[in-house]
Amino acid sequence: MAKREYLKPTTLHEAVEILAAAPGRRIVAGGTDLMVYIREGKEAPAALVDVTAIPELNGVQKLGDGALAVGAAMTHSMIGSDPDIRAVAPVLSDASSSVGAVQIRNLATIGGNVVNGAVAADTLSALAVLDAAFLTFGPEGEKRYTIEEFFLAPGKTAVGVGEVLTKILIPAQPGASHAFIKVARRRAAAISRLAVSVIANPDGGYARIAVGAVLPKPGRITPAEEALKEGFDLAAAKAAGEAAKAHVLSISGERPSMVYKLPVVSSAVEKAVIKALSLREVK
Amino acid sequence: MFVEFTLNGEKVSAEISGETTALALLRENFDLIGAKEGCGVGECGACTILVDGVAVNGCLYLAGKLDGREVVTVEGVGGEDALDPLQKKFMEHGAVQCGYCTPGMLLSAKALLIRNPKPTLDEVKVAISGNLCRCTGYTPIVKAIMAATEEGK
Numbered sequence: 001m002a003k004r005e006y007l008k009p010t011t012l013h014e015a016v017e018i019l020a021a022a023p024g025r026r027i028v029a030g031g032t033d034l035m036v037y038i039r040e041g042k043e044a045p046a047a048l049v050d051v052t053a054i055p056e057l058n059g060v061q062k063l064g065d066g067a068l069a070v071g072a073a074m075t076h077s078m079i080g081s082d083p084d085i086r087a088v089a090p091v092l093s094d095a096s097s098s099v100g101a102v103q104i105r106n107l108a109t110i111g112g113n114v115v116n117g118a119v120a121a122d123t124l125s126a127l128a129v130l131d132a133a134f135l136t137f138g139p140e141g142e143k144r145y146t147i148e149e150f151f152l153a154p155g156k157t158a159v160g161v162g163e164v165l166t167k168i169l170i171p172a173q174p175g176a177s178h179a180f181i182k183v184a185r186r187r188a189a190a191i192s193r194l195a196v197s198v199i200a201n202p203d204g205g206y207a208r209i210a211v212g213a214v215l216p217k218p219g220r221i222t223p224a225e226e227a228l229k230e231g232f233d234l235a236a237a238k239a240a241g242e243a244a245k246a247h248v249l250s251i252s253g254e255r256p257s258m259v260y261k262l263p264v265v266s267s268a269v270e271k272a273v274i275k276a277l278s279l280r281e282v283k
Numbered sequence: 284m285f286v287e288f289t290l291n292g293e294k295v296s297a298e299i300s301g302e303t304t305a306l307a308l309l310r311e312n313f314d315l316i317g318a319k320e321g322c323g324v325g326e327c328g329a330c331t332i333l334v335d336g337v338a339v340n341g342c343l344y345l346a347g348k349l350d351g352r353e354v355v356t357v358e359g360v361g362g363e364d365a366l367d368p369l370q371k372k373f374m375e376h377g378a379v380q381c382g383y384c385t386p387g388m389l390l391s392a393k394a395l396l397i398r399n400p401k402p403t404l405d406e407v408k409v410a411i412s413g414n415l416c417r418c419t420g421y422t423p424i425v426k427a428i429m430a431a432t433e434e435g436k
Contacts, residue, residue, distance in 0.1 A: 004301030006284040006347035028345065035343045036324045038302055048301045050347060077337070101413025102391065103340045104325055 005047035012056055012137045012164060018049055019162040020139060025049050027164060029057075029073050030108040032100070033116050056137070056166045057111065060084050066172030069135075072111025072165045076100070076123075079110055089170050091178035091197050095126035098182045098195075111165045114150075117157045117217070124151075124218035125197040126180055128210035130170050138163030151217040176201040179276035181268050194264055196272040202232040209240060209269060214248050214261055221247045224269060234279050241270030286350040290315075291359025299346040306330045306341035308349075309356060317357035317386040321415070328414030331387035332356050338394040338413075357386035360393060369393060369431045376427035380419040387414045392428045401432055 007025075009015040019025050024046030028034050037043040051057055057073035060082055068088050070079065079085055080097035099105055099113070099122045113121045114134065127147060134145045139162055150158050159165060176199045183194040195212035207228040210220045224247065227239035245266040249258065275282040287296040290313060297312050309315045309332065318341045321329035330341035333355040334348075361367030369392050372378070379385050388411055395402055395410035402410070407428050408421075416424060 006299065006301040006345065008347065008350075030343075031345050031348075032325055032340075032343050035302075035304065035345070039323060048345065048347070050345070052348070100325070101328070102394070102410060103328060103331055103338045103413045104343075106337045106339050107343060 004045065006050065007047055008050045008053055010053050010055075012054055012166065015049060015051055015054060015164050016137065016139055016162060019164075022046060027051055027115075029112045030075065032104055032108040033112060033118075051164055052109070054164075054166075057164075063169075066174070068170045070110060070168045070170060072114070072167060073109050074111075075107060075109055076105040076113075077102075080105065085170075088172060089126070089130050089178070091129060091180045091199060092123060092126045092170070094178075094180035095123045095182075095195065095197065098122050098180070110168060114168065115157060115159055115165050117151055117153075117155050119154045119216060120193075120195075120213040121218075122182060122195055122212065125195045125210040125212035127168065127170075128218045128220050129178075129197045129199045129208040130173065131208070132171075133169040134165060135167040135169060136163045137166050142166075144169075147218065151219075154216050173199060173201075175203055176206075177276045177278070179272045181272045181275065183264055183268055194261065194268055196265075196268045198269075198272040198276040200228065200232065200273065200276045202277070205229065207232070207240075207273075209244065209273070211244060211248065211265060211269065214265060215251055221269075223247050228273055232277060234274065237270045237273040237277070237279060240273050241266035241268075244269040284347050286346060288349045288351060289353040291355060297346070301345075301347065303346040304342055305332060305334075305339075305344040305346050305349055305354070308346045309341065309354075315356045315358050319383055319386065321383070326413075326415070327384075328387040328391065328411075329384055331390045331414065333390055333394055336394065336397055338391050340413075355390070355393075357389055360389060367393070369396070369428065372427040372431040373424070376423045376430060378419060378423040378427040384414055384416040384419070388416065388424055392431070395428075396432065404429065407432075 026045030028048045052073040058071040061069040076096040076099040086093045113123045134150050136143045179198045181196045197210050200207045207225045209224045221244050223243040224240040227243040228236050230236045245262050248265050319329040321327035323342050325340040325343045332341045361370045391411045
């Protein structure tokens, strides 16, 4: 293998300068995806730029309005055990806790999950229902993206070359109940076949539902949300599941795997809603 | 890049290149061959090492990240004259057959017990869920870890 440089900037400005200084330099945080790509020959960056030592990318800040700014270099273990995140966004705590196994959660970061934009990334459905936004820093300074602006296509995000994802902004969710469900072949170290995130607030009259791994990019399923708002009860939960199934079919189309996926989508969405609203016990 | 870190209690340093993994560095520069490469992509846990007390996949962990950190491999746990309670219980319960997964299993268990000295059965199973064993079987391994926790009570 060619000798690659390993660079570790300690400020955002330094990181942006280093990234711009030569072509083919690649940001790395946990490296749990990138190291596999390098091993497989899918990526051959000229240098690795480790962004985990940059203060802005670490820790959780509480913002004035009850919102949180989560550092992009926080690992899934840190997110899963952070009390402030658990209080505001339990759906994200649970999604991060479902990523890989312990060793992966101790390495892999939320920023990596977001920036790689893999359709099966475990946290993306959670970030969609939380209505999260993304802050980056690049040659043109700070930028803010909504989730719709951020994800363009499978594996493709709006983050430009030389731009660093710094924070994930999570608005306060007063009075809402959360649930996250993941379906995978093996509980540890398996990529999602399906992930479902639900936030529901019957008193506020709103519901947000998103599924991961069966759609080309993360996003909410409005028809399922509308169905749930009809009553926030068991019948509405079932209707939400059916609406989610129809939506997935309309976007992803008939393909052989749908024979398995569609019934799983409807039942997992129904189950996640029942879990969020504690309509009955869910295993 | 030049990295300095603590390895099984001793200060060490090494010159590395960008894509060097912690696993390659430990095995090739320091002759610590307890951590193994199984799958090489972070799914089997045979390469598990402790960095600052938490378990990570050595095959994915970039050596450049080791600078200033504390690394423990299986060679730094117990020793022939003073076995760790986990090592004793692995022997007593026959939790070692071919041995390939054993260093990783021991270190995942060690990381759990550092944080949680009296784990439940489920917590033990979650802690080793990133470690695949294909011959011993998980039952004796889980029993050994549970026994080691009782030892500590």
